[in-house]
Amino acid sequence: MSALLEVRGLVAGYGRVAVLRGIDLDVERGSVAALLGPNGAGKTTLLRTLAGLVRPTAGTVRLGGVDVTARRPHERVRGGLCLIPEGHGVFPSLSVRENLRLQVPPWVRDTSVDEAIAAFPALGTALGRRAGSLSGGQQQMLALARCFLSRPKLALLDEVSMGLAPRAIDEIFAGLRRLAEAGVALLLVEQYVARALELADTVHLIGRGGLTFSGSPTEVDEDAVVRGYLGHALEPGS
Ligand SMILES: Nc1ncnc2c1ncn2[C@@H]1O[C@H](COP(=O)(O)OP(=O)(O)OP(=O)(O)O)[C@@H](O)[C@H]1O
Ligand SMILES: [Mg+2]
Numbered sequence: 001m002s003a004l005l006e007v008r009g010l011v012a013g014y015g016r017v018a019v020l021r022g023i024d025l026d027v028e029r030g031s032v033a034a035l036l037g038p039n040g041a042g043k044t045t046l047l048r049t050l051a052g053l054v055r056p057t058a059g060t061v062r063l064g065g066v067d068v069t070a071r072r073p074h075e076r077v078r079g080g081l082c083l084i085p086e087g088h089g090v091f092p093s094l095s096v097r098e099n100l101r102l103q104v105p106p107w108v109r110d111t112s113v114d115e116a117i118a119a120f121p122a123l124g125t126a127l128g129r130r131a132g133s134l135s136g137g138q139q140q141m142l143a144l145a146r147c148f149l150s151r152p153k154l155a156l157l158d159e160v161s162m163g164l165a166p167r168a169i170d171e172i173f174a175g176l177r178r179l180a181e182a183g184v185a186l187l188l189v190e191q192y193v194a195r196a197l198e199l200a201d202t203v204h205l206i207g208r209g210g211l212t213f214s215g216s217p218t219e220v221d222e223d224a225v226v227r228g229y230l231g232h233a234l235e236p237g238s
Contacts, residue, residue, distance in 0.1 A: 137168025
């Protein structure tokens with residue numbers, strides 16, 4: 001059977017500048033893939049291109065065996081994709097409950113807000129609060145719960161732990177594990193390399209517009225990746 005996500009020869013960027021110069025990437029059903037690389041490498045651009053927010057100039061994206069390269073963002077959501085963008089994917093002026101309710105898509109009948117609370121119990125005491133009044137960690141937890149409710153096949157997560165306190169980061173990673181346990185495949189952009197490697201089944205290193213490594217976390221030299229974040233060579237085992 002083909003992979004859940006199959007990316008071939010993907011070229012995309014902004015105006016005439018190609019940021020992604022030929023990306024080949026597979027994400028298997030129900031697996032966790034970490035996408036790691038230095039600032040400006042194109043991680044966000046790749047997630048946005050997969051979500052249909054950036055239009056590629058070459059290459060294909062297949063989701064569940066279906067070519068979605070020309071599909072619009074909402075059609076990809078319908079096809080089982082969920083993007084949690086940089087920052088918070090929540091509506092700050094709405095309550096937690098409203099944020100969750102809005103996320104239950106019309107084609108999903110077997111989920112309810114209660115289910116999200118069962119999976120992410122920390123939100124239970126905050127249901128009536130305005131999302132914008134929650135801590136950064138709680139807002140990201142809400143974003144994960146919203147993603148969970150849409151029953152995606154694949155979640156694209158752009159640095160969901162960024163700027164959070166260590167304890168909140170622990171909770172977010174526990175939340176990511178819960179999503180994965182629910183059968184959702186994750187493509188995870190993370191600056192916390194060690195934690196990402198711990199959770200991931202597969203790791204992809206990106207640098208200068210292309211993937212420099214795809215393979216098992218056990219083959220990756222964590223220190224080398226972290227050095228890569230500081231602008232040095234991004235090669236496994238270097
Ligand atoms: N909207 C935009 N218009 C023009 N160039 C952009 C735009 N967004 C990003 N870029 C450029 O594209 C390149 C890749 O940026 P991208 O945000 O994808 O990198 P990233 O790996 O997510 O970086 P970071 O770790 O800082 O989040 C960078 O050179 C950036 O300046
Ligand atoms: Mg980014």
